[in-house]
Amino acid sequence: MSSHNSTYNPTNPVEKWLDDRLPLVRFGKEHLLDYPTPKNLNYWWTGGAILTFMLGVQIVTGIVLAMHYTPQIGLAFDSVEHIRRDINGGRIIQATHAVGASMFFAAVYLHIFRGLYFGSYKAPREILWILGVIIFLLMMATAFMGYVLPWGQMSFWAAAVITNIFAAIPVVGDPILQLLRGGFAVDNPTLNRFFSLHYLLPFIIAAVVGLHIWALHVPGNNNPIGVEVKSERDTVPFHPFYTMKDFFAIVVFCIPFAWFVFYAPDILGHPDNYIQANPLVTPPHIVPEWYFLPFYAILRAIDFNFILDSKLLGVIFFGGSILILFFLPWLDTSKVRSGTFRPAFKWFYWVFVANFILLTWYGAQTPDMKIIGSFTVADTSKLSVLYYFGYFIVILPLLGRFEKPRPLPNSISEAVLPASATH
């Protein structure tokens, strides 16, 4: 499908001249307009367009904010307030950027879980998936550093706690810690380098998104039934069919986005970040932003020594919880892509989703909070960590061997047509 024939025929001499030298228009026509897309994609497949839109929103609002922000520990907090108070439309731009981070992660989680359900990571889309995991990692780094910039109490203490995680790595831990902080403690050099990197990383994300789309356009889209495109009958051109469908999805996505931006811009944040950073006062309860909570819960759940020190073990599980996604294409042994045709997989998948939500909730609680009887968050969250890793390491490899999938339709058209007869 990557080698579909180009239908671009430059008509006037200027277009011809350009096409012989830099076939930009041809490229755009092939990849943005004519790109053959399976005709059975549902709304879970609008995530890519929504995420591209969100990246754009974050870059544009971020560039405007950077025009007014001062990365210096004595001035950073007040400069963010200056943006909110004195810049024309500043409160809305700042709120869009802050809420935008949450909406970006909400969309990326839906996108990832879509891929997990429909087996979008399976051959021949392993590279596509791996690039996605890299984007996710870059997003986490960018969001974390961005959260530090307002230099509130949560900013400062999040920076202290998260950079400190690296100190647990043997031998290189301390040098890494000092490199991240630009010194022994979180201070002005930390803020400066975080600002610099926070401005840089989104453009690297944009580049990896380019690769991600390239890697998508080589094998073509996966689709809800997971059966590869067999003929032209199975596809529609990307434009106008999916451009308009994606556009519709983006507008709908903007409704809750605007709801938070205009009516409750701080509801997803923490009030402590309205207190200027103070290295001498530790907040009673340090919590990361909601989108880091599942991984934070995994980090905290490892509070015991097992061969290794608990601190290092926690870091291994914390890092491993994301790194394991890189190996997912080879851990899942089932040949069937779509969860729709995998009766047993479905159950494990939805338990995995519920477990992930539960981990999010655990991450926001204090570890000593009682759950059932005398069992605390620290105890029960270990079960969730076990299931999280068990899903990838035990369930998916074994399920492919023992599960009997339902019969697959012969082609996308065959799956689509009977249903459309009832329309």
Place this chain on the structure above:
Amino acid sequence: MIKITTILAAGLMALGLAVPAMAQEHETIHIERQPWSFGGIFGKYDEHQLQRGFQVFREVCASCHSARLMAFRNLSEEGGPGFSEEQVKALAAEYTVNDPEAEGGTRKALPSDRWPGTGQSDADLAAAFGMVPPDLSVMAKARSISSPFPQWVFNYFTTYSEGGPDYIHALLMGYEETPPEGVEVPEGKFYNHVFPGHAIGMPPPLADGQVAYAGEDGAAAPAEMLTAEQYSTDVSAFLMWMAEPHLNAQKAAGFRVLAFLIVFAVLMWFVKQRLWRKVH
């Protein structure tokens, strides 16, 4: 295909796992939510309340607390207490600010100046209260109240963002002259059942009749307005405005934006449907 029912089932499973935990949540201080005029999606500040709140802030709070992010000019800006520019000019002129370029290093404040602070040195304040009283500029956003499950879920739909003023109002009314039995309050501290740890350095700041509100035509306000309860409500509203001065404009813009998005979404739905009819 992912069915809505399956998603709901997953959500319910997560809830089912979480609910027994919720029942055992830590004991938290219950704080009553107030009916603020600026709550909800159509919320707006009440000018008169902000003016009263400013009077309480100026006569009571500002003697010990700074508010470095508020400028005098803010007081005459749209969506605020609605003072006239002349009133603000006259008000600013009552204060002196440091200015190295002025003769003698000080001059009368201008509307463009920030709130000048308490006039007392940090060292004096720290000696009096055990710490420098915190700046109040964004205090109403730096505090909140905890919402137990399932209330915090509803907060996203009701856009509840008034935890700050609710907390401040409760704190100002939370003093008890005699602490409960068995509670030791350290020297120089006061018992407040809302404050975390209950021992607060701030003496009870408000008493009935303390601030003389002026009614219409300069006559004295009716006695039922001159209560500590009323003062604490008014000053909490004022602190919210100080922390979020563009709230009125923001909410009004939000209504227009959402109305546009909803109409646009409906139109895009028809565009998409019409296009795809050919495919199905």
